[in-house]
Amino acid sequence: MxxxxxxxxxxxxxxxxxxxxxxxxxxxxxxxxxxxxxxxxxxxxxxxxxxxxxxxxxxxxxxxxxxxxxxxxxxxxxxxxxxxxxxxxxxxxxxxxxxxxxxxxxxxxxxxxxxxxxxxxxxxxxxxxxxxxxxxxxxxxxxxxxxxxxxxxxxxxxxxxxxxxxxxxxxxxxxxxxCLAVDGFEVTVNGESSHAAASPEAGRSALDGLQLLNTAVEYMREHVPDPVRLHYVITEGGDAANVVPPEATGEYLVRAPSRDLVDDVSAWFRRAAEGAALMGDVDVEVTKISGIYxxxxxxxxxxxxxxxxxxxxxxxxxxxxxxxxxxxxxxxxxxxxxxxxxxxxxxxxxxxxxxxxxxxxxxxxxxxxxxxxxxxxxxxxxxxxxxxxxxxxxxxxxxxxxxxxxxxxxxxxxxxxxxxxxxxxxxxxxxxxxxxxxxxxxxxxxxxxxxxxxxxxxxxxxxxxxxxxxxxxxxxxxxxxxxxxxx
Ligand SMILES: [Zn+2]
Known part of the structure; x- marks a missing residue:
């Protein structure tokens, strides 16, 4: 035919x-x-x-x-x-x-x-x-x-x-x-709100938790194999500067040529999120929102x-x-x-x-x-x-x-x-x-x-x-x- x-x-x-x-x-x-x-x-x-x-x-x-x-x-x-x-x-x-x-x-x-x-x-x-x-x-x-x-x-x-x-x-x-395999994560941080000037000691900033995680990601960038790409945005960081933000969310992407490498870097990212929770004394929840080859x-x-x-x-x-x-x-x-x-x-x-x-x-x-x-x-x-x-x-x-x-x-x-x-x-x-x-x-x-x-x-x-x-x-x-x- x-x-x-x-x-x-x-x-x-x-x-x-x-x-x-x-x-x-x-x-x-x-x-x-x-x-x-x-x-x-x-x-x-x-x-x-x-x-x-x-x-x-x-x-x-x-x-x-x-x-x-x-x-x-x-x-x-x-x-x-x-x-x-x-x-x-x-x-x-x-x-x-x-x-x-x-x-x-x-x-x-x-x-x-x-x-x-x-x-x-x-x-x-x-x-x-x-x-x-x-x-x-x-x-x-x-x-x-x-x-x-x-x-x-x-x-x-x-x-x-x-x-x-x-x-x-x-x-x-x-x-x-x-092309690159990718994992996507949504990170939700929960802290404690309080007056940022009058009673900061009573608050735990969810935004701090997110910033600490972002800092970790910046340091990770130095030590991941060359083709790995890490990107993030803060999708919610609080409403007013005089309120300690009780909740904050961010979105993160991990990309690499192979699925295995994405898995490795994603596992490190999850550990970094645990570390950020400890440092900020906040709760950090990581939800996987995408994972493709x-x-x-x-x-x-x-x-x-x-x-x-x-x-x-x-x-x-x-x-x-x-x-x-x-x-x-x-x-x-x-x-x-x-x-x-x-x-x-x-x-x-x-x-x-x-x-x-x-x-x-x-x-x-x-x-x-x-x-x-x-x-x-x-x-x-x-x-x-x-x-x-x-x-x-x-x-x-x-x-x-x-x-x-x-x-x-x-x-x-x-x-x-x-x-x-x-x-x-x-x-x-x-x-x-x-x-x-x-x-x-x-x-x-x-x-x-x-x-x-x-x-x-x-x-x-x-x-x-x-x-x-x-x-x-x-x-x-x-x-x-x-x-x-x-x-
Ligand atoms: Zn298209």
Whole structure:
């Protein structure tokens, strides 16, 4: 079966997928509250005959949709959460739709639908005689809350042979690098309030406890291995200077390339918190609010993605808005630094840079963290970026929101084809599958995976979000899905 099978299937749904991405863009919801997007995506999958399990890992908007029987199982992931405060029109000037409202600044409206296009295309190929199954894993709360961690530990990826995923960006390339594992902690300190001038001896300052812990963290920085990163903020430090603060809270992150190193430094951090409690004569409570793994790369899958992109070739975006958005970014030479000089010259002169290129991060550990890390510990994970945004567009910018609701859909359809094509290759090429699995095993396999989150962690409670009442309509039609009420 050829790549054409996939590209034709995606092109046949061009309008449907484009409209769906725009619709989700128009209904931006943040972590764990993304009922609109989840409903739309589930609706399309259910109507196409996918078996859908909703509420995976006890997360209401998390779902796994499966098509096909027997044979190898390949999968893709779809994110769909938005960001707070990034509301923006699909225009080339900064202009919110709703001041302070949510917006798709990371292009996750494209992310969810691009992966959907791939899953639907592979389902078509299965109908046409291809042996195997395809799984679409709907993964909420990437921007905050680490939804995939709860899905991973609930077994959502256990019977999948390989997953191919992507992220919006401004070039077309596989992602071959790793990134940092991270632990997040909330620290609550309880002391004793009193008048700061009249009776300081009667008080015990919760803020002092926090400051002592922060001082410890500063000293720790000198003696942790080089790539470890420690950051903190005080989220509550008291209300008035003449009152000894009875309660104070802070948030802390520990990052390192390996899970083991994060565990070690986190254990030291907990001991430091005990020390701060002793020194300040206060109670210190440490709650773990996040714990994720770094990404384990799979270069074999990266190469397969690169080959598929090479077969697809570049694409074009013909929309004056693309040029205007590109111009609004001003000088992007900093972002272009990562390209080789030839590509840099061509990218500099165009609104969109769409020729497929080799991975820019092979062998590197990126200074970021993603909940895809946990997925990559359980199943071979291939990742890629496609050019949904004008050259040099930073994620979480208003330009990224504008492009995600307009000129970005061409790059999204490209992602559908690149993912779909790579999944098709995995299903038809037993040797490739074996190589992908061999690399995964060589890098440690799945057996050592143990979620870094405590068993009783409640994602809603940890993020301070109310659990939504979510009952999917299972309808692909927007009116039936409730869109009409929202406008
Ligand atoms: Zn993102």
């Amino acid at each position: 050829e790549l054409d099978t996939v590209t034709d299937a995606v092109e046949a749904r061009r309008e449907e997928l484009t409209a769906l991405a725009r619709d989700i863009w128009e209904h931006p919801q943040t972590a764990f509250e993304e009922t609109y997007a989840a409903d739309r995506l589930i609706g399309v999958l259910a109507e196409r005959g996918f078996d859908v399990e909703v509420g995976v890992g006890d997360v209401e908007t998390a779902f796994v949709a499966r098509y096909g029987e027997d044979g190898p199982v390949v999968g893709t992931m779809g994110e769909f959460d938005a960001l707070p405060g990034l509301s923006q029109r699909a225009s080339a000037t900064k202009e919110p739709i709703e001041a302070g409202g949510n917006g798709h600044g990371c292009g996750h409206n494209l992310f969810g639908v691009g992966s959907l296009g791939a899953a639907l295309a592979v389902a078509d190929a299965i109908d046409a005689g291809l042996e195997g199954s395809v799984v679409y894993v709907g993964t909420p709360a990437e921007e905050a809350g680490a939804g995939k961690v709860y899905m991973a530990r609930a077994g959502a990826f256990d019977d999948v042979d390989a997953v191919v995923s992507w992220h919006p960006g401004w070039y077309n390339a596989p992602t071959k690098g790793s 770094g990404v384990r790369p799979n270069e074999t899958l990266g190469d397969a993605i690169r080959e598929t992109m090479g077969d697809l070739g570049p694409f074009s975006v013909d929309d004056p808005l693309a040029d205007d958005l590109r111009e609004s970014l001003g000088d992007v030479s900093g972002q272009l630094e990562e390209l080789d000089p030839d590509h840099r010259d061509r990218a500099r002169d165009s609104a969109y840079f769409t020729e497929p290129i080799d991975a820019l991060d092979a062998g590197e550990v990126g200074s970021y963290s993603t909940d895809s890390g946990d997925v990559s510990q359980i199943v071979p994970l291939g990742r890629m970026t496609t050019a949904t945004w004008p050259v040099g567009t930073p994620p979480h910018s208003w330009q990224a929101v504008a492009a995600s609701g307009s000129t970005g859909t061409e790059g999204m359809l490209y992602a559908s084809k690149a993912i779909g094509g790579t999944l098709l290759r995995l299903l038809t090429d037993e040797e490739l599958r074996a190589e992908v699995v061999a690399e995964f095993e060589e890098r440690g396999g799945a057996d050592g995976y143990e979620s870094a989150m405590p068993d009783d962690a409640d994602p809603y409670e940890l993020l301070g979000v109310e659990r939504p009442d979510f009952e999917p309509t299972l309808e692909a039609d927007p009116a039936a899905a409730g869109a009409a009420d929202d406008d």
